[in-house]
Amino acid sequence: MAEDLWKKEYDFAVAVARKAGAVIREAGEKEIKVCTKSSTVDLVTKTDERVEKIIIGSLKEEFGEGTHCFIGEESVAKGEPCILTDKPTWIIDPVDGTTNFVHGFPFVAVSIAFAVNKELEFGVVYSCLEDKMYKARRGKGAFCDDDRITVSDVEEIKKSIIISEHGTDRSPEKVKKIFSTMQKILCIPVHGLRGSGTAATNMCLVACGAVEAFFEIGIHCWDIAAGAVIVKEAGGILLDVDGGPFDLMSRRMVSANNKKIADRIIKEIEIFPAERDDAPIQKK
Numbered sequence: 001m002a003e004d005l006w007k008k009e010y011d012f013a014v015a016v017a018r019k020a021g022a023v024i025r026e027a028g029e030k031e032i033k034v035c036t037k038s039s040t041v042d043l044v045t046k047t048d049e050r051v052e053k054i055i056i057g058s059l060k061e062e063f064g065e066g067t068h069c070f071i072g073e074e075s076v077a078k079g080e081p082c083i084l085t086d087k088p089t090w091i092i093d094p095v096d097g098t099t100n101f102v103h104g105f106p107f108v109a110v111s112i113a114f115a116v117n118k119e120l121e122f123g124v125v126y127s128c129l130e131d132k133m134y135k136a137r138r139g140k141g142a143f144c145d146d147d148r149i150t151v152s153d154v155e156e157i158k159k160s161i162i163i164s165e166h167g168t169d170r171s172p173e174k175v176k177k178i179f180s181t182m183q184k185i186l187c188i189p190v191h192g193l194r195g196s197g198t199a200a201t202n203m204c205l206v207a208c209g210a211v212e213a214f215f216e217i218g219i220h221c222w223d224i225a226a227g228a229v230i231v232k233e234a235g236g237i238l239l240d241v242d243g244g245p246f247d248l249m250s251r252r253m254v255s256a257n258n259k260k261i262a263d264r265i266i267k268e269i270e271i272f273p274a275e276r277d278d279a280p281i282q283k284k
């Protein structure tokens with residue numbers, strides 16, 4: 001029988017995501033010592049770092065040192081390169097929704113994706129406070145736990161819910177564009193605007209049909225890589241915010257149930273620059 005390519009890695013990723021989610025749930029007050037990264041509202045905790053070490057350590061133990069590459073949010077924050085090559089690469093956000101985690105807002109996800117030859121082979125998003133395991137393999141459909149999930153069939157923008165996040169950048173010119181975009185979309189009008197505070201969870205909400213679209217400028221590849229596979233396998237569409245092809249490393253993305261909704265949203269998005277994830281690291 002033909003080898004079921006990457007199934008071993010997929011099954012292991014699901015198990016590791018579940019283990020990581022348990023660590024997050026059990027990480028009591030002791031670990032939520034908050035530090036900051038790119039801004040005073042871009043939070044990181046000991047849990048983020050510990051969970052990423054557990055995930056990467058488990059993957060290296062299972063698949064060997066040096067066989068795969070890793071792009072992890074907290075490793076990159078510490079100076080590791082963020083370059084996607086043709087080599088088998090794990091793209092990891094150990095705690096997506098760190099601000100939610102710190103505040104006890106109940107949406108926190110472990111996001112693990114796997115790419116080969118720069119193509120995403122599978123994605124796993126474990127919403128650990130809800131205990132929901134979203135997962136998808138390229139060409140094999142999308143699931144929440146054992147149930148097949150598909151995007152909404154809504155085509156009319158005026159019957160949609162749209163997710164948009166404001167991110168961690170508080171510079172006035174970007175905040176102005178973010179809220180001007182939100183206002184224009186809200187006043188189409190759409191049924192509502194929402195946001196869970198975690199990009200990975202937002203993409204799963206598109207994939208299971210709870211909302212029609214989620215877009216954001218400022219997210220990173222680790223926030224959206226797993227969700228991208230899940231949305232696509234659920235029948236959804238991924239585009240750049242200017243309507244061009246989806247670009248994992250561009251730090252901007254539209255995910256939607258269909259092109260009609262995506263195109264209508266794209267018309268309203270006021271684009272602002274975000275440095276690519278794979279931009280050369282500026283020498284200090």
Ligand SMILES: O=P(O)(O)O[C@H]1[C@H](O)[C@@H](O)[C@H](O)[C@@H](O)[C@@H]1O
Pocket residue numbers: 042043073093095096097098099165166167168197198199200216219223
């Ligand atoms: O919680 P993290 O992993 O930092 O990712 C979130 C990011 O910090 C926010 O700025 C974005 O708006 C969310 O979509 C990300 O999930």
Ligand SMILES: [Mg+2]
Pocket residue numbers: 093095096097199222223
């Ligand atoms: Mg994240």
